[in-house]
Amino acid sequence: MGLWFARFLRRHLDGLSQPHWSAPPPAAHPGPLIIYCNHPAWWDAAVIILLANRLYPGRDHRAPFDAAMLAKYRIFERMGAFGVDLETARGGAQFLAAARAILTRPGAVLWITAQGRFQDVRVRPLGLRPGVARLAELAPDALFVPLALEYAFWEERGAEAFAAFGPPMTAGELAALPRPERLARLEGVLTDTLDRLGADVMSREPDRFRPLLAGRKGVGGLYDLWRATAARLRGRSFDPAHRSAGKSPP
Template sequence: MTSSRAFGDPVPRRSARWVRFFGAVMARHVRASFHALRIVRAGWPQLPPDTAVVAYCNHPSWWDAAVLPVLATRLFPGRCSFGPIDAQALRKYRFMERIGFFPVEQASWAGSARFLRTGQALLARPDTLLWITPEGSFTDPRRRPISLRPGLAALLARSPAVVALPVALEYPFWTERTPEALVRFGAPVLPAELADLRQPEIQAALERALGETMDALAIDAIARDETRFTTLLEGRAGIGGVYDGWRRLKAWSQGERFNPAHGTGPREKSR
């Protein structure tokens, strides 16, 4: 079996062209499978341009792996995004090195040490944006208390000049046959807030910040109010088939323009 050492430094292996291509592919998948990808207007992140950032997210679904590259390429094009991935998966899909993934050996001291070394080296670069899902497995967004694996707190304890950005994700159904992909950014956890804390206290602060962000997103999701969100991508609306055919005919007979969406709120243009 190939050793994780064979992967080497992730920085020279990452390709900006591959990152843009993969982001476009994932955007196409999101458009095809969701009604829209929306970001809560409140809390839109204002990140210091000369400081590395760790964006740490809850992990509700397989779709996180599609949504996060879209966020990285659409919202933070000036930053170099990286992320850890299971080493076995990376051995199988070596092209993922080209889009910034680096290997992590699960459940081993050597894997944890490698993660910390690689993470520290990446976060020493002020343009780094490191994406992490520290829950470690798919977890329902309503589950409380929030429980994160200790690697993120250990990394931040060793990288004191880094901003931690909590990101909440949900995929609820509203009024269409396809779900919404909803994102909310929490208040950045600044280095000064963690400077005098021990690692268990850093862990608690990170869990608290992510939990508050997830709770706020849950309120936004329940409200089903599109005006709270900016629409980053827009997919297809309506059911199709005979039902939408009848609705289209009804709109035509009344001299109205057919809108396949079932919701009554405004539909924003996607970026």
């Protein structure tokens, strides 16, 4: 499914990029990884699956999923998603019980869209759900890693996806804080990561990023077929991109 989602992203987005300052958590970390992120778009699940497949192919990946949505998209259940009722207090207990079992497994990675629902990337405060802070008590050897996600239209017809990892925190240092302060710490580090990523995205400078996946350029369909044919008839190479790499705007 990781390969399928990579093809799907290539077809519908301009690509997936990561800023040069972003470093993913080490795959060799002996304990579980808890990667928590904001939740700006439907594409988040596809980006997470792609990152999981590329960065940690040998680990056991799990992610909470809105139970109502999981009933519509059962394919995600086969890829490690588990249902959580987001509308009742019972959902919090479901999440913690499932997380407790997952985090005891060797090589576990728990991916959490910690806002719990779609939120614009510019919303502040982020309003993370409190359950993510409770996990420090369940997995003392876990590493918590913020992941900022954003999407923007630059030069091509498809949006560009951006992902940036922030500085990791150990469960031990988080568990030493009272729960409200712990949640504030998690939210503050993710906010800082989002703000830094947002500044890079607003710059519209590709050199600030390294591509993780390149998407399809151009308009596509009959129009690009006509453009390619016309270029060949003139003896020229055909570049479907709106603006070729290294070419400045007029």
